[in-house]
Amino acid sequence: MEHGTQDVKGAERGYTLVETVIVFGLFAFIAIVVIALIQGYGAFYRAHNSSVDVVRSASMVMNEVRTAALQASQAVSSHTFPEATVSTGENALVLQLPSIEENGAVIPGSFDYVAFHASGSDAYRLLDTAVGSTRHSGSKKLGSSVESLSFSYDNQTPSLITYIDAAVHTRADVSGRVVESELSQRIYLRNR
């Protein structure tokens, strides 16, 4: 191959300085673009993941409270669970549920107790069941990133409560961006 006045074969010709500089420049440019793309997507993925977690947690807590309240015979002032003693108040709720045996019949005079409370940034459901009940005792983590879990009632006396205003606020801080979810619902007890 002949180029200009140089009479050297192509295979033995090196790259000129300009060519090398251009190649390095292009390489750096492409590398920066690709790295920015990957990092941007990684950041987006993390942010999205925690948004999903925030929305799901709020929804999960609310669903569990509703499910328990619809089965409850009444709210009680406090109950001692194997894990802790929980009292009904602004930040916790303790409900008394009629025990149900395997065939679906209510066991007379036998009750299960369920409590909802937040500890740190996690919301928990505690369950203490009577002998023969189909419900399973134990603590269950309902959601994380819980900023606040609050309850208010129509009556100060737990046993006279007819409805519960439950509100849950979840929030996460992902690389400077705040994602949050707020849900509130009024649940009437089916006890009267």
Next chain:
Amino acid sequence: MDSSRKRLATRHRASLRAVRGGFIPTPIGQCPDRHRGFTLIEILLTVFVLGASLALYTSAAMLTQALRSAKEQDIALRIAATKLEELRALSYDALPESGTFEADALAALREGTGEITVSEYNQKTKQVTVTVSWNHSKGARSVPLSTLITEVGGL
């Protein structure tokens, strides 16, 4: 004689010029760079990289929108359920006429509105439907919840 030699020389010069200009097809390896096109591999790589970035971008945009939609739907469902509970807690005779209702949580939805429809199901039963509508970026959305409320019986 003289003219035929001259013609031959002209033709020779023309073919020489053609070779210098590179018009004559030569094996690929020896082709000057500016006449070489892109190879199939290069084109495929370019299309793949561009396609992958486009796919990442669109999926990211769609995920964000889907999440927002789920969040709004959840809020709307809570509003409708709360209203339905309130209506159930009322006595049969105190059920309101069909119309709109207000709720604080509606402010969390874009152009959120609430509507109640009460209709006679039979002589001793009313059908109540609570619909929460709002404006989603892809048009209007709504969550309807329906229940029957009887003259006798509690919640």
